[in-house]
Amino acid sequence: xxxxxxxxxxxxxxxxxxxxxxxxxxxxxxxxxxxxxxxxxxxxxxxxxxxxxxxxxxxxxxxxxxxxxxxxxxxxxxxxxxxxxxxxxxxxxxxxxxxxxxxxxxxxxxxxxxxxxxxxxxxxxxxxxxxxxxxxxxxxxxxxxxxxxxxxxxxxxxxxxxxxxxxxxxxxxxxxxxxxxxxxxxxxxxxxxxxxxxxxxxxxxxxxxxxxxxxxxxxxxxxxxxxxxxxxxxxxxxxxxxxxxxxxxxxxxxxxxxxxxxxxxxxxxxxxxxxxxxxxxxxxxxxxxxxxxxxxxxxxxxxxxxxxxxxxxxxxxxxxxxxxxxxxxxxxxxxxxxxxxxxxxxxxxxxxxxxxxxxxxxxxxxxxxxxxxxxxxxxxxxxxxxxxxxxxxxxxxxxxxxxxxxxxxxxxxxxxxxxxxxxxxxxxxxxxxxxxxxxxxxxxxxxxxxxxxxxx
Amino acid sequence: xxxxxxxxxxxxxxxxxxxxxxxxxxxxxxxxxxxxxxxxxxxxxxxxxxxxxxxxxxxxxxxxxxxxxxxxxxxxxxxxxxxxxxxxxxxxxxxxxxxxxxxxxxxxxxxxxxxxxxxxxxxxxxxxxxxxxxxxxxxxxxxxxxxxxxxxxxxxxxxxxxxxxxxxxxxxxxxxxxxxxxxxxxxxxxxxxxxxxxxxxxxxxxxxxxxxxxxxxxxxxxxxxxxxxxxxxxxxxxxxxxxxxxxxxxxxxxxxxxxxxxxxxxxxxxxxxxxxxxxxxxxxxxxxxxxxxxxxxxxxxxxxxxxxxxxxxxxxxxxxxxxxxxxxxxxxxxxxxxxxxxxxxxxxxxxxxxxxxxxxxxxxxxxxxxxxxxxxxxxxxxxxxxxxxxxxxxxxxxxxxxxxxxxxxxxxxxxxxxxxxxxxxxxxxxxxxxxxxxxxxxxxxxxxxxxxxxxx
Numbered sequence: 001x002x003x004x005x006x007x008x009x010x011x012x013x014x015x016x017x018x019x020x021x022x023x024x025x026x027x028x029x030x031x032x033x034x035x036x037x038x039x040x041x042x043x044x045x046x047x048x049x050x051x052x053x054x055x056x057x058x059x060x061x062x063x064x065x066x067x068x069x070x071x072x073x074x075x076x077x078x079x080x081x082x083x084x085x086x087x088x089x090x091x092x093x094x095x096x097x098x099x100x101x102x103x104x105x106x107x108x109x110x111x112x113x114x115x116x117x118x119x120x121x122x123x124x125x126x127x128x129x130x131x132x133x134x135x136x137x138x139x140x141x142x143x144x145x146x147x148x149x150x151x152x153x154x155x156x157x158x159x160x161x162x163x164x165x166x167x168x169x170x171x172x173x174x175x176x177x178x179x180x181x182x183x184x185x186x187x188x189x190x191x192x193x194x195x196x197x198x199x200x201x202x203x204x205x206x207x208x209x210x211x212x213x214x215x216x217x218x219x220x221x222x223x224x225x226x227x228x229x230x231x232x233x234x235x236x237x238x239x240x241x242x243x244x245x246x247x248x249x250x251x252x253x254x255x256x257x258x259x260x261x262x263x264x265x266x267x268x269x270x271x272x273x274x275x276x277x278x279x280x281x282x283x284x285x286x287x288x289x290x291x292x293x294x295x296x297x298x299x300x301x302x303x304x305x306x307x308x309x310x311x312x313x314x315x316x317x318x319x320x321x322x323x324x325x326x327x328x329x330x331x332x333x334x335x336x337x338x339x340x341x342x343x344x345x346x347x348x349x350x351x352x353x354x355x356x357x358x359x360x361x362x363x364x365x366x367x368x369x370x371x372x373x374x375x376x377x378x379x380x381x382x383x384x385x386x387x388x389x390x391x392x393x394x395x396x397x398x399x400x401x402x403x404x405x406x407x408x409x410x411x412x413x414x415x416x417x418x419x420x421x422x423x424x425x426x427x428x429x430x431x432x433x434x435x436x437x438x439x440x441x442x443x444x445x446x447x448x449x450x451x452x453x454x455x456x
Numbered sequence: 457x458x459x460x461x462x463x464x465x466x467x468x469x470x471x472x473x474x475x476x477x478x479x480x481x482x483x484x485x486x487x488x489x490x491x492x493x494x495x496x497x498x499x500x501x502x503x504x505x506x507x508x509x510x511x512x513x514x515x516x517x518x519x520x521x522x523x524x525x526x527x528x529x530x531x532x533x534x535x536x537x538x539x540x541x542x543x544x545x546x547x548x549x550x551x552x553x554x555x556x557x558x559x560x561x562x563x564x565x566x567x568x569x570x571x572x573x574x575x576x577x578x579x580x581x582x583x584x585x586x587x588x589x590x591x592x593x594x595x596x597x598x599x600x601x602x603x604x605x606x607x608x609x610x611x612x613x614x615x616x617x618x619x620x621x622x623x624x625x626x627x628x629x630x631x632x633x634x635x636x637x638x639x640x641x642x643x644x645x646x647x648x649x650x651x652x653x654x655x656x657x658x659x660x661x662x663x664x665x666x667x668x669x670x671x672x673x674x675x676x677x678x679x680x681x682x683x684x685x686x687x688x689x690x691x692x693x694x695x696x697x698x699x700x701x702x703x704x705x706x707x708x709x710x711x712x713x714x715x716x717x718x719x720x721x722x723x724x725x726x727x728x729x730x731x732x733x734x735x736x737x738x739x740x741x742x743x744x745x746x747x748x749x750x751x752x753x754x755x756x757x758x759x760x761x762x763x764x765x766x767x768x769x770x771x772x773x774x775x776x777x778x779x780x781x782x783x784x785x786x787x788x789x790x791x792x793x794x795x796x797x798x799x800x801x802x803x804x805x806x807x808x809x810x811x812x813x814x815x816x817x818x819x820x821x822x823x824x825x826x827x828x829x830x831x832x833x834x835x836x837x838x839x840x841x842x843x844x845x846x847x848x849x850x851x852x853x854x855x856x857x858x859x860x861x862x863x864x865x866x867x868x869x870x871x872x873x874x875x876x877x878x879x880x881x882x883x884x885x886x887x888x889x890x891x892x893x894x895x896x897x898x899x900x901x902x903x904x905x906x907x908x909x910x911x912x
Contacts (some may be wrong), residue, residue: 016657105755106710106763148757218588225716243714244693245758254562254882257697257747258768259680259854264878269748270736273729280726285717291713292725293758297750299561300631301702302749302768303855304881312758314713345877385494398715399759421801422720425712425760 001087002132003451011452012378014125014445019288020123024065024437028101028117029109031057035427036040046425048108050102050144051079051191055197057100058101062141070124070140074211075202076441077166078156079195082211084138085123087451091213094136095454096448097122097219098402101219107146108429110221110419110436116141118219118440134455135214137447141201142402148189149174149293151312152357153245157402159206161409166206170195208409214454215368216406217446218414219439221431223399225422233438234376235416237394238364240404242323243316248334250275252342253348254299254307268309269297271349272426274337279313279330279410288317288326289398318396320360322323362404367453368413368446375445376415379438415442458544458588459907467832467908470581470901474893477577480521481892484557484573485565487513491883493556503566506558506600507535507647512654516734518597522726525579527595530667531658533622534612535651538667540594541579544905549668550592551906553578554595554858555676556601563602564885566677566875566892572597574675574896581900590911591670591904598858599656603724606647606814607693607750607768609701613858615662617865622662631750664865671824672862672869675895677887679855679889686883687820689839689894691851691872694820696860698779699772701813705732708798708805710755710763722798724765725753727805730757730793735786736767744782745854746772774852777817818860823909824902825867831901832871835894871898872889 026041032048032055035417044359059079059081066083084297099115101274120137125386126137140159146155150172154294158164169291195201204210227235237446251422252266276292315330318324330355338349376392384392406412417439420430469516480499488504488511504510515537519529522539530538539729540550555571575595582593598616600617603609606628614620626648651657660666678684683691708722730750739746747770753762771786773779787809794805832848862868873895 104710104757106758106760140817146757147759148755151758153759196867222715223712225720241714246704254560256773256881257745257877258680258697258750258856259678259880260745260880261681262736262745264681265745269751272730273732276726276729277703277733280718289713289716289718291723291759291761292759293753293762294756295725295753298747299604300750301602301881302607302770303609303747304560304562304749305747305748307882314758316714363465387765399712400714422715423709423711424715425757426710426763435701 001315002134004134005447011445011448012440013139014448015056016125016440016444020124021117021437021440022433024120025109026118028058028061028113031125032103032445035106041111046103046107047105048101048103049105049147049149050146051147051200052390055102056200057349059200062101065120065152066139069127074198074204075209076206077202078142078159078169078206078319079200079202080160080206081141081171082138082158084136087136089134094138095214096138096140096216096445097447098140098142099218100142100251100402102144102146104146104148104425106427107425108305108427110429111424112145112219114431114436114439115265117221118443121440121448122303123320133451134361134452138168140291145402149427151175154402154405155401156206157405159403162207162209163319163405163408166435185255186376212373213406213410215411215450216403217368217443219443220414220416221419221424221451222416222422223419226395227299227416227418229419231324232393233391234378234442235393235436236369236373236376237397237414237416238369238394240362240397240400241318242320242328242361243314243359244323244355246313247354247356248311248313249352252307253347255305257303257305260305263344264348265305266345266347267305268349269306271338271341272309272311273296275334278337279332282329282333282358283315283326284320286317287324288315288322290315290326315443316398318361338363343456348411359400359404362407364407364413365411368450371449372413372415372442373454375442375449378445379441415439457586458590459904460590467901467904470575470897470904472581472893473899474514474889474898476580477573477896478575479888481565481569481573484514484517484569490560490562492849493884497571498565502559502563503556503561504559505561505605506602507605507650507654507656508893509603509654511558514658515597515656521576522595525583530660531656532660532662533658534615534625534662535591535599535613535656535658536595536616537597538663540546543589543592545590548591549670549902550594551670552594552596552672553903554596554656554672555674555705556598557859557882558600558602560602561605562883563881564883565582566885566887567880568888570677570892571675577896578900578903589907599856608629610856610858610861611639613861617666617861618663619864625682626702627648638876641732648786654793660850669862671867671897671906672859673824674857674859674872675899676857676872677880678872678878679875679880682851682878683769683872683874686848688849689847689874689891690898691849692825692829692832693853693870693872694825694850696818696853697772697774697857698776698817699770699815699856700779700783700811702769703810703812704766704767704769706794706805708763708873709803713759713760713761722760722801722803722805723761724805727760727794727797728765728767731790734793738789739771739782742773742782744771744778746771746782772854774817778780815856817859818861818863820869824867824906825907827867827902827909828871828898831898831905834901835883835897871895879897
């Protein structure tokens, strides 16, 4: 049976196997399971940092699983794994389902993992149906999407899109606080060395030219409260908000906590505290977000006022310009805060900014969005409500995803499913087996619809 | 020549050898020299953490130097080193000069070091003069005064005074941020294990009963701006301000930085920032100090809102009651801040306090204070000013010192000399060779005066 020979009704009837998807997903979570939060066998979070030993194990399992489905495997210089189920035509690039298998240090079982596993399940379903596609269908596992161990998120899809130079990515060092986890080496390691260590430094160039795609679809938990609080089942992702990641240093002066009056201090940590309070005020006033995830104060002694504080700053907003405005205002305000702290001794604090990552707002591709929307409407059509279309809504993504980078080179869109309390990056992150299967069925149909669109 | 046979004028004429003191002091700083800040050979800070390899080297040098001066050496169970130059009478405890050879991770060359080296120089001076004392005169190097590596300051004099249990001190673990320095082991080490590793776990009980003292005198840089800004040369320390050290945990919830609106966050780092700003306000309003030296935010990822923040809090004030009042107010305010952050999701942050160290305000002993005051007036008497007594002032110590604990068991007082900009716990901490010698001459005379006072 060939996709282009199916009827519209045939396509709309396509569903994944819910039980098999759940089983495979939790099977893959045996590598790097994290903090336990409940009594059930799957009631743990995940701690599977990119390129850790646990990541190697799940990668090995992924490749073996895809080989069993007769896929062709490609590993590129960033350790991205592309598994392609060949189609009828061998002269065209495959349509991909992709996401990532790495997690936050205190992450959950769905962020990224559901995206890859939905691809595995989609291919298993096609295989057992004997469904042939015109172009191939692939599943891709992108390396270090989280940016938790190596502090640039989506770095490997960024290199693939030729938006980030390979050398920069290879030389990137792991975050010391995360490096102190038992899974990592004692001294900060580069990405290239970590790739070599687990034997995932492939020889194929990491580029959309070497490993082309027809399109990229990604299924993800929403990581926000909109779907779950409205009782909706599928989000058709039309765009991704803009964000920028910075590293800041505040430089003051180390002094004794017991003998230095406040007016004689240039306390870098006090200045930081004022900055963080201000960052929320400014971001809020423009409908944006500002967050600090990493902080280090030196020298780090109870009775020494810290002379140096380094921290990460993550600014997000619905429009690229809004993020730029928040940055501009904070640069001014942080300078003012720094100038005041230490003014009494004529040695005020100062602030240094480094922009690590800049992801402008993204609009996804109309063709992909319509495939997702049609599929979503078809999948929820049997729901016991009057207006099933109300269970589907267009939505903007607050988080970055590998789809941000693929969208720069190939038609791309995403599918969101609800997660409990809108919570993610937390061990208790949860998406029900029903919602996982709904999302996977949508992506299965979307890929089939896209294949039909390409070749009819 | 015996101290009790000297005339008052003989005592007032006693001076140390300025050049030798400076030479010995900087010689001892070859072990653990730190950050360079100038071109001169001694223009570096110090990084000599307690019980590090560098600390072992300077201890070995100290013992050899004191043995060459025919001192008897005792090392106790906390690694405190007591070197005693015997007096005429063998049935009485010695009068001690003491301080510490350990430093902050980014410390200078004078804090503690000057106190021990002034004792070395005083004994060298007595030796070359052939001056015999009635009771013995000792020099003591107290272990881990800074509390930088093992986070209880003055812990070893505290055990000696039987104010801190030996087992608690032996089991104390090093601070992880400091432990990550190259001098320390990769996993946090206990004090006992660190003592064993450098072979300074002595067999003599650490107690004022096993190693008694007649009195304890300590010379220290002021670590504050009063002497230097008034152009004064000696501070006669009459008291030490109260302080308390706490460890606090703020527990919120890890969530995604990109998808979690401010009102859905329980951001432990944001709550911390508000607390730090508030701590300064409250402390200032009561003439006290509040400082945070150590902070750790977990999980420590750019795009995860930290769900846990741990930090140190150091509250100081001139009276014990004032410190207690600041604590009381901050407990209330921190609870209110925590309750607000996360209220929107019904999961507010919460705060946990642990009191690590409580040092009530101390008044030094009249006999020791008067010996120091008489000596200070004598040493500055040849200064080219009309009223030389104006170069000496009574002063309160803002910092804790080992003298806080010795004062609980034996007559004690301290001498302050000015330091540049009032700066300490910083590589550029500086005390001129003249000021060092002034202080050392005062302590030499004070010990002689105390010896005479005891036996006439």
